[in-house]
Amino acid sequence: MRRILFLFALVFGFQASLFSQEKKPIVILISLDGFRHDYVAKYQPENLSRFIAGGTQAKSMVPSFPSKTFPNHYTIATGMRPEHHGIVDNSFYNPEKDLVYSLGKRELVTDGSWYGGTPLWVLAEQNGMRSASYFFVGSEAAVQGVRPSEYFDYDGRVPNLTRISKAFEWLQQPDSLRPQLITMYFSDMDDIGHRFGPNNEAQISTRLKQLDHELGALFEGVKSLNQDVNIILVSDHGMAEVTLENRILLxxxxxxxxxxxxxxxxxxxxxxxxxxxxxxxxxxxxxxxxxxxxxxxxxxxxxxxxxxxxxxxxxxxxxxxxxxxxxxxxxxxxxxxxxxxxxxxxxxxxHGFDPQHPDLHAIFYANGPQIKEGLTIDSFDNIHVYPLICKILGLPVPSDIDGKLEVLEPILKD
CATH class of the missing domain: 3.30.1360.180 (Gyrase A; domain 2)
Incomplete structure (x- = not known):
């Protein structure tokens, strides 16, 4: 791990500041797309296992219906179920606009009029708190006319370490510019799971090992900062195996x-x-x-x-x-x-199937100064992540969300 961090610092010029002007609570919300709830127990990745042991984990996190990428990311971001925030699938028809929304249509993905609810970064900005995003569904659009203070248009070719390096830059900015909410996205496990299936141990373990090294650089780097950084790892859904003979002609x-x-x-x-x-x-x-x-x-x-x-x-x-x-x-x-x-x-x-099936269950892991250590909680619906982050950051919880603070508040230290 020390060698990895040294190389990371050499390549990206990361210099951890030992002193912070003012310690405010910070949340880094990281989505690991397609990361099934049983991968850590099965493959024992070193850094993720250490991260989990020092914080709180859920047995699993249950996606909203359908168990697809866009609706569930935006549910995590808003605390609302898809039928309430409007992104009801990766592709769907909007009769009012007479248009089909699709994750591949950039002009629609970046159009804030498609998105309901109040994403976490919008809530933060509306309350005078800076936010930043390195890829998260909805962060490229001006929802309610608001975007994060800093964000990037999605480009899956950007290496994970480049994204992590930028997060360190944000954390080292002066207090007046430093974001208190950072959202990040990594597609590794979804990519490999789609291509080879979630039960291909050779392919899954190899990609997970690489992702674990990269996340380890983030975890260790954050520890070296004198800041109250709470990291929350989630996924949007799990993954089920489908063979060729089980395809149905629509x-x-x-x-x-x-x-x-x-x-x-x-x-x-x-x-x-x-x-x-x-x-x-x-x-x-x-x-x-x-x-x-x-x-x-x-x-x-x-x-x-x-x-x-x-x-x-x-x-x-x-x-x-x-x-x-x-x-x-x-x-x-x-x-x-x-x-x-x-x-x-x-x-x-x-994925996209009935979210109650265990193969579709996602992850929830949290670690930081405000998170209890060595705690395992029961499975819960992903709508409840939003009010937890509001509580950590001191943001007001909107009255119209579906998530409830009491579900995850017990993982916070008194």
């Missing part, structure tokens, strides 16, 4: 249905041309059998209230059973097969 299910079909994978949204035909279409679709469910969103237990953004969810949902996956057509299925042959893999990793 076009065969929706054949003859007059509807806009958005998304595939674990979940597809149907927006009927004539919503009055909903009962009839549901009856027709439910005649088809397979490893999937035909759902009326208003009957789904995960949606507590569809008055805010229910029109974005659609009239009908097709949800694949865990371990199965909806693909658009036969051509796409053949593309997937070629990729798997090139990788020498017999499985892929996917």
């Amino acid at each position: 076009d065969q299910i929706v054949a003859g249905i007059d509807a806009r079909v958005v998304n595939s994978g674990a979940l597809a949204h149907l927006y009927l041309k004539d919503p009055k035909e909903k009962a009839k279409v549901l009856k027709e679709l439910r005649k088809k059998t397979g490893e999937f469910k035909i759902l009326d969103p208003r009957d789904l237990e995960y949606y507590k209230d569809l008055d805010s953004y229910g029109d974005r969810i659609g009239d009908i949902l097709i949800l694949a059973n865990v371990g199965h996956y909806l693909v658009d057509d036969q051509n796409y299925l053949e593309v997937v097969a070629r990729r798997m042959r090139m990788d020498g893999s017999d499985a892929r990793g996917e």
Whole structure:
């Protein structure tokens, strides 16, 4: 570890300040995309294991529905369920705008009018507290007309150590410029999990070891600062294994249905041309059998209230059973097969399924001067991270969020 830190300092010019002008509580919220709840126990990464032992861990953290990247990152950032903050999937149709939102459409991803709620960085800035983000869903958009004081447009090619180096720069700024809230994002485990599947021990362990070394540099560097830095590690979802034979052809299910079909994978949204035909279409679709469910969103237990953004969810949902996956057509299925042959893999990793399934559970680890040590808590819903961070930073908790402070407040020192 000392050698890693020396090399890090040599390359990035990191010089830890031993003295801070004023000690204010700082939170670094780090998302490790696709990091399944059982990876640490299974692979015992050195630095993460040490970090967890010195702080608090949850048995797992339960994603919101659907267990996809964009809705869950933004749920963590706002303390609101997707049907309340508006980012209801990675891709969805907005009838009001007559546009399909997708994580690949940069002009929409950076348009703040798509995002409801009050993200943590917006709340901080509104209360005179500086924030900074090195990639986090929503941080590139002016939500309520506000962005973090410092942020970057997403570029997955940026090395992890470059991101970590920037966090050190932020922490060493003068008190008037130093952010008290820093959000960061690392995609390593999601990338490798999708490509080879979450049960490929050789691939998962190799990528996790590298990520663990990089996070170790961050942990040790923060320790050398005379600042009250609390680090919270989360993930948006876990990962389930899907084999080629468990792919389901979506076009065969929706054949003859007059509807806009958005998304595939674990979940597809149907927006009927004539919503009055909903009962009839549901009856027709439910005649088809397979490893999937035909759902009326208003009957789904995960949606507590569809008055805010229910029109974005659609009239009908097709949800694949865990371990199965909806693909658009036969051509796409053949593309997937070629990729798997090139990788020498017999499985892929996917998510978006029912978040109650253990394979989809995420992580929550916290360590810092305000966090209890050696504590393990029960699994909880990810909506509750937001009020915890508000409490640490002394920010007011908005009255309209779904998260409750009492869920995670017990992990704080008196």
